[in-house]
Amino acid sequence: MPYIRRELERKFAEASRFFKAVLVIGARQVGKSTMLKHMAQEQQRTYVTMDNDLDRELALSDPVLFFQTYKPPILIDEIQKAPNLLNQIKLMCDESEERGCFWLTGSQRKKLMERSQETLAGRLGILRLYGLSQREKAGYLYAPDLDFSMPCLQERQERMPANDLQRTFRHIWQGGFADVQAATPEMAQTWYQSYIDNYLIADAVNDEGIQDVAGFKRLIRASAALVGQLVNYHTLAEAAGVSEPTAKKWIGILQDMDVIYLLEPYANNELQRMVKTPKLYFCDTGLCAYLSRWLTAETLQSGAANGHYFENYVVMELVKNYGYAPQQALLTFYRDDKAKEIDVFVEENGRIHPLEIKMSANPNKKETRKFDVIEKTTLTRGKGGIVCMAQKPFPVSAEDLLIPANLI
Numbered sequence: 127m128p129y130i131r132r133e134l135e136r137k138f139a140e141a142s143r144f145f146k147a148v149l150v151i152g153a154r155q156v157g158k159s160t161m162l163k164h165m166a167q168e169q170q171r172t173y174v175t176m177d178n179d180l181d182r183e184l185a186l187s188d189p190v191l192f193f194q195t196y197k198p199p200i201l202i203d204e205i206q207k208a209p210n211l212l213n214q215i216k217l218m219c220d221e222s223e224e225r226g227c228f229w230l231t232g233s234q235r236k237k238l239m240e241r242s243q244e245t246l247a248g249r250l251g252i253l254r255l256y257g258l259s260q261r262e263k264a265g266y267l268y269a270p271d272l273d274f275s276m277p278c279l280q281e282r283q284e285r286m287p288a289n290d291l292q293r294t295f296r297h298i299w300q301g302g303f304a305d306v307q308a309a310t311p312e313m314a315q316t317w318y319q320s321y322i323d324n325y326l327i328a329d330a331v332n333d334e335g336i337q338d339v340a341g342f343k344r345l346i347r348a349s350a351a352l353v354g355q356l357v358n359y360h361t362l363a364e365a366a367g368v369s370e371p372t373a374k375k376w377i378g379i380l381q382d383m384d385v386i387y388l389l390e391p392y393a394n395n396e397l398q399r400m401v402k403t404p405k406l407y408f409c410d411t412g413l414c415a416y417l418s419r420w421l422t423a424e425t426l427q428s429g430a431a432n433g434h435y436f437e438n439y440v441v442m443e444l445v446k447n448y449g450y451a452p453q454q455a456l457l458t459f460y461r462d463d464k465a466k467e468i469d470v471f472v473e474e475n476g477r478i479h480p481l482e483i484k485m486s487a488n489p490n491k492k493e494t495r496k497f498d499v500i501e502k503t504t505l506t507r508g509k510g511g512i513v514c515m516a517q518k519p520f521p522v523s524a525e526d527l528l529i530p531a532n533l534i
Contacts, residue, residue, distance in 0.1 A: 127308055132161045133267050133450040134255050139165070142226035145251035146219040149205070149230040149242055152255040153384035153409060154325040157304055158231040159203045161255065171229070172196045175203035182207055189214035198227040205242075206234040206333070212245040219249045234333055236382040256384070257302015257410045259446040260532060261286070272447055272534060274472075274479050274509035274527065279519040282533040289517055289530040291427065291487075298439045299423035301412020311422050318416040322346070326385065334379050341366045345376050349386060349406060350417035354434035356403045357388065377406075384409050389441060392458040392471050394505070401461045407438045414438065436485040436531075437469065440513050443534045444470065444481075460499070468496055477508030481529070487515040494526045 134150070138161070141148045150158045163173065174196050176182045185192045185208035193200075193214060205211060215228050232238040242250055261269060266285045270278050287293065300306055303321075306314050327343065330336040348365035352358065363373035380386045388404040408414035415435065420426035426435060441457070448455040455474035461467040472479040480497040482489075489512045500507050511527040513534060520528040 127304060129160070129164050130258060130262055130304060131265070131267060132157065132255065133259065133262055133446070134253060135161065135165060136268060137450060137452075138162075138253055141251035141253060142229070144225065146222075146225055146249045147215060147228035147230060147246055148226065148251045148253065149232060149238075150253050150255050151232050151238065151384070153257070154233050154329065155303055155305065155321060156255055156257050156384070156410075158255050159201070160304070162201050162229050162231065166201060166229070169199065172198070172200040173203070174200065176207035177204050185211050193218065199229075200227070201229040201231075203231050204233060205230045206232040206238045209238070209241050212242055216245050216249065219246070233329065233384070234382060236378075254384075254449055256442070256446050256449065257412075258304060258307070259302070259443060260297050263297065263307075269447075271451060271453055274481075274511060274529060276519055276521070276527065279527065279529060279533050283518060283530070286532050289515055289532040291515055292423075294436070294439070294515070294531065295427035295432070296423045298411045298435050299415050299420065299426050301410040301415070303410060303412065306412055314412070315416060315421060318413060321413070326383065329383065330379060336376070336379070338368065341368050341372075342376060345373060346380065346385070347417050349377070349380065350408065350414045352406055353408055353414055353418075353431070354437045355406060356401065357406045385413070387442065387445065389470075390458050392460045394503070401463070405459060407441050409442060411435055411438050411442065433485050437483045440483045440531055440534065441470065443531075444472065447534060448472075448474070462499075466496060466499070468499070472508075474508075477506045479508040480510040482512045484512055484514045487517070489514045489516075489528070491522045491528075494522055497526070 138148060138150065150162065152158050174181050176185060189211050192211065239252060264286055269282050272278060306317055309317060327339055330342055331339065336342050345362055345366035348362050357377065359370045359373045363370045366373055381388055387407045387409050389407060390404045391401050415426050420429055426432065444457060453474055455472050458471045459467065459469055460471055468480050469483045470481040472481065478500060480500060482493045493512055497510060507525065509525055511522060511529045513529045513531050516528040516530050518530060522528060
């Protein structure tokens with residue numbers, strides 16, 4: 127399969143010119159090393175992976191000899207398997223003012239970030255890569271900053287295919303792993319099962335010390351069944367046959383591995399009586415569909431959970447958009463004790479953009495009335511609207527639009 131350019135390339139190139147070392151984190155097989163190998167094609171950059179037993183043993187036993195064998199500039203894959211290399215990288219960074227000598231990738235987010243930030247403070251830039259977005263698949267990179275205004279959405283519409291439900295669910299079912307994009311349903315099932323056994327379970331056992339493999343697998347499947355809902359540790363624990371503290375710990379591990387994404391509730395003193403429980407999404411909707419036995423795009427589209435998958439798709443496209451954009455944003459959701467809910471708050475530049483998500487080409491425009499909760503505070507209200515299957519952006523009010531889902 128030909129290389130699909132990634133939107134993170136721009137930010138990574140900037141970081142490599144600014145920092146002495148740059149770390150790209152993300153789930154296994156999401157394309158970290160593929161992207162960096164592509165970017166290093168015109169460079170004399172050494173490549174080594176810590177998945178290789180001999181190289182990992184050398185890195186663990188003698189970091190100095192390792193870097194005498196593999197000289198910078200270097201790309202080290204899966205650095206979390208040899209974290210002691212970070213101390214030697216620190217020493218080498220301090221001996222030189224050269225930028226971008228060390229390109230690193232890793233798949234254990236929390237532990238690796240804590241270790242690397244502690245060891246390489248001021249020397250290391252950390253970026254996150256997710257699976258392929260809809261815009262990356264369409265070859266449309268570096269769109270204008272998403273501010274949910276009519277001009278922004280219209281400019282994006284000129285470069286994107288039409289908002290089509292079948293195409294959308296094909297994207298949702300395929301997910302973002304490059305290896306699955308051209309796979310038949312049969313081969314996709316085979317790939318996902320291999321991915322679960324060879325990466326997720328293996329990493330959970332080897333890196334996290336999980337011994338109850340069967341229970342961990344049950345928890346992953348139970349998580350897929352709760353996609354788009356508030357996290358319920360009691361339900362997850364019962365499904366996995368473990369205690370609630372264990373279920374909560376395992377969810378944290380899946381979050382660290384970038385398997386699941388927890389959307390936190392909005393917290394502000396001016397909006398009282400809000401829930402404190404996050405909502406659960408999968409970083410890759412294709413993996414989620416496989417776990418729930420939606421084995422074709424057509425059955426997923428017509429299935430009872432299609433609305434939850436559509437919501438998961440929109441949330442993760444927003445995550446990817448702001449993760450790669452020059453301007454970062456904080457994504458949360460709002461829900462009070464009366465179950466009044468706003469699906470997403472996008473907070474950037476001191477403004478809150480409220481969004482509802484509806485799998486409809488003509489959603490009820492009254493949904494935007496819920497946004498009035500913001501008007502009762504001193505929070506600054508930005509543009510918002512309903513992310514949906516409309517064919518083109520359409521004004522609902524002075525502040526809100528129907529926002530085609532393919533434009534985020």
